[in-house]
Amino acid sequence: MNRWGELWEKSHRRIWTEAALEAMKDAGVDRLDALYVGCMSGGLFMGQEHLGAMLADELGLGPIPGTRVESACASGGLAFRSAYLAVASGAHDLVLASGVEKMTDVDGGAATYALSTAADQEYECFHGITFPGLYAMMARDHMHRYGTTRKQMAEVAAKNHAHGSLNPLAQFPMKVTAEQVMESVMVADPLRILDCSPITDGAAAVVLAPVEMARKMRKDTLVKVVASSHATDSIALHDRADLSWIGSTAKAAELAYQQAGIGPNDLSFCEVHDCFTIAEIMVIEALGLMDRGKGGTAAESGFSALGGKIPVNPSGGLKSKGHPVGATGVAQIREAVLQLRGQCGDRQVKNARRGLTQNMGGTGASSVIHILERM
Amino acid sequence: MNRWGELWEKSHRRIWTEAALEAMKDAGVDRLDALYVGCMSGGLFMGQEHLGAMLADELGLGPIPGTRVESACASGGLAFRSAYLAVASGAHDLVLASGVEKMTDVDGGAATYALSTAADQEYECFHGITFPGLYAMMARDHMHRYGTTRKQMAEVAAKNHAHGSLNPLAQFPMKVTAEQVMESVMVADPLRILDCSPITDGAAAVVLAPVEMARKMRKDTLVKVVASSHATDSIALHDRADLSWIGSTAKAAELAYQQAGIGPNDLSFCEVHDCFTIAEIMVIEALGLMDRGKGGTAAESGFSALGGKIPVNPSGGLKSKGHPVGATGVAQIREAVLQLRGQCGDRQVKNARRGLTQNMGGTGASSVIHILERM
Numbered sequence: 243m244n245r246w247g248e249l250w251e252k253s254h255r256r257i258w259t260e261a262a263l264e265a266m267k268d269a270g271v272d273r274l275d276a277l278y279v280g281c282m283s284g285g286l287f288m289g290q291e292h293l294g295a296m297l298a299d300e301l302g303l304g305p306i307p308g309t310r311v312e313s314a315c316a317s318g319g320l321a322f323r324s325a326y327l328a329v330a331s332g333a334h335d336l337v338l339a340s341g342v343e344k345m346t347d348v349d350g351g352a353a354t355y356a357l358s359t360a361a362d363q364e365y366e367c368f369h370g371i372t373f374p375g376l377y378a379m380m381a382r383d384h385m386h387r388y389g390t391t392r393k394q395m396a397e398v399a400a401k402n403h404a405h406g407s408l409n410p411l412a413q414f415p416m417k418v419t420a421e422q423v424m425e426s427v428m429v430a431d432p433l434r435i436l437d438c439s440p441i442t443d444g445a446a447a448v449v450l451a452p453v454e455m456a457r458k459m460r461k462d463t464l465v466k467v468v469a470s471s472h473a474t475d476s477i478a479l480h481d482r483a484d485l486s487w488i489g490s491t492a493k494a495a496e497l498a499y500q501q502a503g504i505g506p507n508d509l510s511f512c513e514v515h516d517c518f519t520i521a522e523i524m525v526i527e528a529l530g531l532m533d534r535g536k537g538g539t540a541a542e543s544g545f546s547a548l549g550g551k552i553p554v555n556p557s558g559g560l561k562s563k564g565h566p567v568g569a570t571g572v573a574q575i576r577e578a579v580l581q582l583r584g585q586c587g588d589r590q591v592k593n594a595r596r597g598l599t600q601n602m603g604g605t606g607a608s609s610v611i612h613i614l615e616r617m
Numbered sequence: 618m619n620r621w622g623e624l625w626e627k628s629h630r631r632i633w634t635e636a637a638l639e640a641m642k643d644a645g646v647d648r649l650d651a652l653y654v655g656c657m658s659g660g661l662f663m664g665q666e667h668l669g670a671m672l673a674d675e676l677g678l679g680p681i682p683g684t685r686v687e688s689a690c691a692s693g694g695l696a697f698r699s700a701y702l703a704v705a706s707g708a709h710d711l712v713l714a715s716g717v718e719k720m721t722d723v724d725g726g727a728a729t730y731a732l733s734t735a736a737d738q739e740y741e742c743f744h745g746i747t748f749p750g751l752y753a754m755m756a757r758d759h760m761h762r763y764g765t766t767r768k769q770m771a772e773v774a775a776k777n778h779a780h781g782s783l784n785p786l787a788q789f790p791m792k793v794t795a796e797q798v799m800e801s802v803m804v805a806d807p808l809r810i811l812d813c814s815p816i817t818d819g820a821a822a823v824v825l826a827p828v829e830m831a832r833k834m835r836k837d838t839l840v841k842v843v844a845s846s847h848a849t850d851s852i853a854l855h856d857r858a859d860l861s862w863i864g865s866t867a868k869a870a871e872l873a874y875q876q877a878g879i880g881p882n883d884l885s886f887c888e889v890h891d892c893f894t895i896a897e898i899m900v901i902e903a904l905g906l907m908d909r910g911k912g913g914t915a916a917e918s919g920f921s922a923l924g925g926k927i928p929v930n931p932s933g934g935l936k937s938k939g940h941p942v943g944a945t946g947v948a949q950i951r952e953a954v955l956q957l958r959g960q961c962g963d964r965q966v967k968n969a970r971r972g973l974t975q976n977m978g979g980t981g982a983s984s985v986i987h988i989l990e991r992m
Contacts, residue, residue, distance in 0.1 A: 253739060276847075284687075284734065285660035289742070291734040292689035295849040295865075295982035299856070305868040307847035308983070309695060310687045312659075314667040320684060324699065331705035333845075356660065363665040364628060470708075472651075472682035474670040481674070490670075493680040607670035608683070 246413045246444035246564035254344040255300045261445035269449035275334040276307045280321030280341035281568035286356035314360030318571025319601030319610030323470050340447035341569035360604040362478035376605050378430035381520035384486035388535035396423035397541040398519040406558020408589035413564030437519040442564035446573035463583045469501035469613035477607040490609035491528035498611040506530040510594040513574035515602035516559040556589050571601030582616040621819035621939035622788045629719040630675045633820040640822035650709040651682045655696030655716035656943035661731035689735030693946025694976030694985030715822035716944035735979040737853035751980050753805035756895035759861035769913035771798035773894040776916045781933020783964035788939030812894040817939035821948035838958045844876035844988035852982040865984035866903035873986040881905040885969040888949035890977035891934040931964050946976030957991040
């Protein structure tokens with residue numbers, strides 16, 4: 243991936259191509275059989291659909307097939323899964339999985355509208371709600387049911403900014419204290435600006451190949467995909483039995499643990515979808531890292547910090563690293579690969595052997611999970 | 618599929634669900650393992666991204682995974698290919714491949730803008746061109762190089778409307794004469810309104826399964842996918858060596874014929890992407906049905922009409938059946954299946970044994986081809 247942020251001087255194609263070329267260089271390949279790109283709203287953010295073909299062309303690799311995959315903020319994870327299934331099907335060997343979003347070239351209202359198309363346009367957004375409002379309702383419900391505190395949410399932001407301060411590519415690498423989070427400007431009660439992931443321009447890419455082919459290509463540490471899962475839930479919050487339970491993540495986690503033959507305690511670290519601080523709290527419950535209702539204690543106790551039992555978002559997460567929606571899921575995979583190779587410098591998870599990535603669309607209408615292992 | 622047209626009284630989710638339920642009824646299944654949906658611009662046409670999750674929910678089949686795939690006007694074909702690869706990978710067995718677009722709920726200018734995002738936004742559309750203008754340049758080039766006539770293009774429209782008059786689900790089932798086409802209102806010289814496919818609301822869906830599973834499920838005629846291919850070309854016309862040669866279709870056709878072990882003369886019929894009359898002429902050359910430069914003679918001579926050597930677009934094509942962009946590629950597959958089963962009534966191709974579908978994005982920056990055979 244490249245440095246994320248407000249990349250005014252680069253177009254979406256340049257942003258993506260930088261990441262794609264870096265992934266190919268890292269993999270030591272000069273050709274691809276196919277590429278997949280996750281992008282949430284090429285139409286609303288950039289006025290550009292048809293990114294699969296455009297980017298194959300931009301990379302100079304046409305006529306290889308280029309496929310754009312979308313599942314709102316889980317588009318990147320789903321692009322990776324689609325690339326994985328393409329390799330598994332036997333149709334293609336060397337496949338680039340990538341994601342890109344350029345979100346800052348529209349005004350703030352237009353970005354908020356574009357993001358709202360991840361929720362139910364006819365039943366939710368029609369009435370004026372946007373994502374901070376939806377997650378605020380989930381946060382209120384979690385606080386009401388389980389006694390989760392305002393400060394516990396703030397601790398998630400403080401932890402992820404502490405991790406992000408060690409990531410040279412993060413958009414907001416500054417450290418913040420829980421107090422600063424709780425004093426930052428209100429967005430949608432109880433969520434404040436430092437509870438929210440930012441609007442970001444960025445891209446990420448990785449190269450997949452069949453294991454036997456990868457073994458022949460390089461002698462250093464390889465990373466293997468041992469589980470890939472995808473599940474959905476109702477898109478509108480009002481259709482959920484439980485506002486603060488991410489059912490799609492719980493279902494995808496169940497499938498992923500089955501495929502990998504492991505449980506949550508076998509993970510060295512996780513990269514999860516902390517689009518809002520409350521999201522990380524709910525997600526680590528759905529992943530089984532903490533009991534239901536206890537997610538708020540993970541950051542507070544140090545459980546999920548670097549050096550804790552299971553570090554969550556060593557990269558800084560969406561919160562600090564940034565959240566170019568279509569790229570996020572692929573950047574999670576990239577972080578997992580670097581951690582498993584032991585290449586993360588100051589933010590390295592000790593003895594990282596197995597990592598889980600969880601990427602989520604909307605308020606959890608879709609979740610995509612992968613488990614990766616060092617070979 | 619359902620009846621296509623201006624479906625003011627139905628939302629996109631209803632349009633899609635009608636088609637999905639009809640496909641499941643036809644297949645005799647009450648569950649699915651996954652669904653794929655092709656949609657070009659959920660954001661610009663409907664203000665709704667995240668369609669995979671939304672439609673799994675709407676169908677009442679959550680938590681099954683729902684994936685939205687986009688490649689401009691080839692989104693439907695690519696959704697089918699993605700579903701096919703998912704089955705081939707072993708990840709899923711019963712998979713719905715579908716497409717939907719609701720294009721009429723925005724004003725005319727907004728629809729033209731949304732469609733233009735299939736071309737190169739920074740290098741083409743920025744300067745004001747839209748799709749009729751791009752195809753008009755391709756038409757002028759074809760006329761100049763090969764002597765293709767205005768009347769030959771009109772004959773494509775006349776043929777496809779004649780076929781569409783036999784299709785009860787077509788948006789514009791009226792017959793037109795070549796003279797009427799040539800006298801219709803000018804859109805972008807030399808293309809007139811009756812050379813252009815319409816703006817349409819519609820959906821289409823089919824169910825895929827592994828062959829052995831399908832054999833156990835039903836005793837009547839099955840249709841097998843014997844080739845699936847996808848290729849790209851430069852997205853901007855100015856980067857092409859030849860303005861009137863659809864290189865992505867030629868490449869995808871080469872791959873598809875190899876996979877199926879056949880050549881163009883072994884086809885009983887084709888469903889191709891006649892977004893403009895000139896497109897059908899160029900595509901049948903790229904498919905090898907006619908020599909390069911001779912595509913204009915196919916409709917004129919009756920070669921591509923029902924009863925001719927290789928009927929092209931027995932469904933009426935995009936021209937008469939309609940063109941809800943994300944659904945078109947899946948509707949082509951549906952027509953091929955019905956033709957191979959012998960269920961097409963007055964528009965039945967005699968002894969239909971093997972059919973090819975060709976779905977194209979933009980001015981041919983992407984092409985997706987499938988070959989289907991009666992088992």
